[in-house]
Amino acid sequence: MSADLFCPPTETWISLSPRYLTQRRLGAAIGWGLLAAVAAVPLWIIGAPTIICLVVTAVGVAVIIWRLIRQPVIFRAWGFAERDTDLYIRSGVWIQRMTVVPYGRMQAVEVEAGPLQRIFKVASVKLVTASAQSDAVIPGLDPGDAARLRDRLTERGETQAAGL
Amino acid sequence: MSTAPDPSNIPPADEVAERPHPLTPLAKSWLGLVVLIGVASQQFGQLRSINLDVAQYIWVILGVIIVALLLGLAVGWLQWRFTRFVVSDEQLRIEHNFISKRSERIAFTKIQSVDVQQAFIPRLMGLAAVHIDVGSGNRPPKIEYLSRKRAYEMRDYLMHRASGASVTMAESSAVEVGDIFHDRSATDRSVIAIPAGRLVASLIATWGTVILLVMCTVGIILVVVTRSFGVLGVVASAVLPSAAGVIQYIVARVRNEWNFNLLVTSTGSLRTSAGLTSLVSQTIPRNRVQAISITQPILWRAFGWYRVRLDMVGMHVEGNQLKADVLLPVGTAEEVPKVIGALWPGFDLSAVPHNPSPSRARRIRWFDGHRLWWGSNADVLVAHHGWLHPTTSIVPHARVQSVRLRQGVVQRMLGLASVQAHTTPGPVDVVARHLQADIARNLAITELDLMRTARRHGPSWLGLGTDAHPRAAVTVPTEPEPGTPSMPWEPVNPPPSHTDADEQGRG
Numbered sequence: 203m204s205a206d207l208f209c210p211p212t213e214t215w216i217s218l219s220p221r222y223l224t225q226r227r228l229g230a231a232i233g234w235g236l237l238a239a240v241a242a243v244p245l246w247i248i249g250a251p252t253i254i255c256l257v258v259t260a261v262g263v264a265v266i267i268w269r270l271i272r273q274p275v276i277f278r279a280w281g282f283a284e285r286d287t288d289l290y291i292r293s294g295v296w297i298q299r300m301t302v303v304p305y306g307r308m309q310a311v312e313v314e315a316g317p318l319q320r321i322f323k324v325a326s327v328k329l330v331t332a333s334a335q336s337d338a339v340i341p342g343l344d345p346g347d348a349a350r351l352r353d354r355l356t357e358r359g360e361t362q363a364a365g366l
Numbered sequence: 367m368s369t370a371p372d373p374s375n376i377p378p379a380d381e382v383a384e385r386p387h388p389l390t391p392l393a394k395s396w397l398g399l400v401v402l403i404g405v406a407s408q409q410f411g412q413l414r415s416i417n418l419d420v421a422q423y424i425w426v427i428l429g430v431i432i433v434a435l436l437l438g439l440a441v442g443w444l445q446w447r448f449t450r451f452v453v454s455d456e457q458l459r460i461e462h463n464f465i466s467k468r469s470e471r472i473a474f475t476k477i478q479s480v481d482v483q484q485a486f487i488p489r490l491m492g493l494a495a496v497h498i499d500v501g502s503g504n505r506p507p508k509i510e511y512l513s514r515k516r517a518y519e520m521r522d523y524l525m526h527r528a529s530g531a532s533v534t535m536a537e538s539s540a541v542e543v544g545d546i547f548h549d550r551s552a553t554d555r556s557v558i559a560i561p562a563g564r565l566v567a568s569l570i571a572t573w574g575t576v577i578l579l580v581m582c583t584v585g586i587i588l589v590v591v592t593r594s595f596g597v598l599g600v601v602a603s604a605v606l607p608s609a610a611g612v613i614q615y616i617v618a619r620v621r622n623e624w625n626f627n628l629l630v631t632s633t634g635s636l637r638t639s640a641g642l643t644s645l646v647s648q649t650i651p652r653n654r655v656q657a658i659s660i661t662q663p664i665l666w667r668a669f670g671w672y673r674v675r676l677d678m679v680g681m682h683v684e685g686n687q688l689k690a691d692v693l694l695p696v697g698t699a700e701e702v703p704k705v706i707g708a709l710w711p712g713f714d715l716s717a718v719p720h721n722p723s724p725s726r727a728r729r730i731r732w733f734d735g736h737r738l739w740w741g742s743n744a745d746v747l748v749a750h751h752g753w754l755h756p757t758t759s760i761v762p763h764a765r766v767q768s769v770r771l772r773q774g775v776v777q778r779m780l781g782l783a784s785v786q787a788h789t790t791p792g793p794v795d796v797v798a799r800h801l802q803a804d805i806a807r808n809l810a811i812t813e814l815d816l817m818r819t820a821r822r823h824g825p826s827w828l829g830l831g832t833d834a835h836p837r838a839a840v841t842v843p844t845e846p847e848p849g850t851p852s853m854p855w856e857p858v859n860p861p862p863s864h865t866d867a868d869e870q871g872r873g
Binding site for chain 2: 296297299301306331334
């Protein structure tokens with residue numbers, strides 16, 4: 203049922219760049235790794251009972267592995283589809299979301315790439331509407347694709363523009 | 367390039383540049399004095415630590431006040447001396463030549479709204495400030511201060527010109543304007559005036575008061591039972607700050623919402639005016655209103671009161687002055703349709719279908735699951751939720767920015783999903799909660815078509831169009847329509863299914 207619920211309106215979902223999956227994996231490993239280190243390292247240093255140290259370390263490693271396993275699922279949950287008048291964005295595993303933004307409502311389209319994103323040659327495309335709730339972002343596109351998507355969106359936004 | 371003078375700085379021969387009211391420096395320095403006294407009272411303790419006797423102390427205080435007053439007067443006088451404005455049949459221009467030169471010329475058609483603000487001291491002196499909202503810029507143009515009558519007249523004239531009407535200054539000034547208590551020109555039509563008693567009562571009937579009463583009761587019981595001064599101290603230290611907070615909240619709300627009036631002006635725009643010490647008149651451009659909500663806190667249910675708030679474009683834009691988002695602070699069930707009718711004449715909430723969420727929604731929403739409903743027709747999307755603050759949110763399809771379908775883990779197990787219609791920032795949040803999943807998806811997809819259609823051929827009451835100020839004929843029903851069913855924003859209880867409702871209708 204849930205597969206039906208978030209299926210794209212007509213075409214299939216376009217997924218993100220595979221490099222974004224690598225970036226997410228690295229990000230998860232670093233992020234959770236640091237957290238695990240913060241929890242475990244002081245215990246080893248102050249000389250807490252070995253069993254506690256081992257348990258905490260094991261839990262940390264388990265969480266890291268679990269997050270790494272989950273990344274492809276999260277990655278596959280992302281997708282977008284361009285239709286004649288609206289852009290569809292899907293995301294989320296536990297909480298699934300499908301956001302639809304009419305081209306006419308877009309006030310700006312931003313392409314952004316942070317330092318980590320540039321290393322992995324990905325960029326995100328953000329759609330700005332008059333509503334702060336829209337929160338429509340497509341992360342992890344190939345920079346060329348992102349630029350082309352931005353140009354297409356901007357063009358459609360101009361031809362279909364609607365006032366507030 | 368640099369030699370050519372800016373044409374806007376050359377006044378036509380016949381135009382007269384005015385100065386603000388001559389009492390302006392005094393009004394501004396009085397404001398300065400109030401601030402000064404506030405600061406001085408905080409420094410009181412430090413001053414006292416310098417060993418002065420009482421007489422010297424009073425002289426020091428008096429000296430500081432007089433010097434500050436003179437300084438304030440001097441600066442205020444200079445500002446007044448170098449500020450000029452021109453409001454004529456041709457143009458609106460404000461010039462500040464104090465230290466740096468600045469000349470603002472404002473096109474009449476760019477004016478979104480004009481507010482008249484009368485802070486306490488200027489209000490007593492018969493002065494008012496005019497704030498002009500041009501929809502952008504982090505320093506909205508304003509004129510401080512004018513005589514009250516002049517401020518009202520100027521506002522009316524500017525709003526007329528903004529709506530595209532070709533009136534002259536002289537014609538506009540011929541209309542009788544309001545006074546110190548009411549900002550109501552002779553051509554304005556009153557929609558709602560909130561009685562003072564009801565406002566105060568409605569503010570007392572809030573959770574803060576209830577919690578305070580409970581705390582007091584528990585405290586008194588504790589003190590009586592234990593008969594100990596220690597307990598009394600603990601109770602007092604818990605109750606007194608809360609009491610102060612509650613009173614402060616009530617006083618602030620009373621100050622802001624006292625004497626609340628909603629008017630329809632002759633140009634068809636809405637205006638609110640309210641305030642106990644200060645009086646603030648705000649124009650609400652109808653075409654900028656994006657969504658509204660009707661709330662009835664459960665403590666108000668016994669009294670049958672409702673509160674109506676709205677989302678407006680630019681209301682919360684950073685750097686812009688925060689505009690009041692209240693259309694009706696506290697109103698009866700009869701007043702709610704009046705207010706909404708003044709905003710969106712011709713819109714009928716009772717015509718929107720009530721679709722209750724399935725009963726399994728109660729497993730997620732324990733308290734309001736049985737009263738969740740949503741409705742959609744050709745014009746609007748409506749969603750109702752809430753237990754302590756049951757709220758009906760209404761957004762015209764033409765005003766929805768984007769749509770989101772959302773399903774959490776528990777929702778997936780129950781086969782439910784929610785649909786959110788995104789609106790511009792403000793107090794209104796339109797979410798149809800916990801619909802049957804396929805209906806939710808259908809609603810989200812259909813909403814996009816409705817949005818597109820409504821933007822092109824929206825309902826006439828919305829005042830869509832390129833014109834900033836729709837001149838559509840405005841008719842405000844002064845009485846509720848006869849035969850209107852009982853209040854449509856009431857929760858449906860028990861939720862009737864469609865076939866049931868149809869059969870009841872025939873029977």
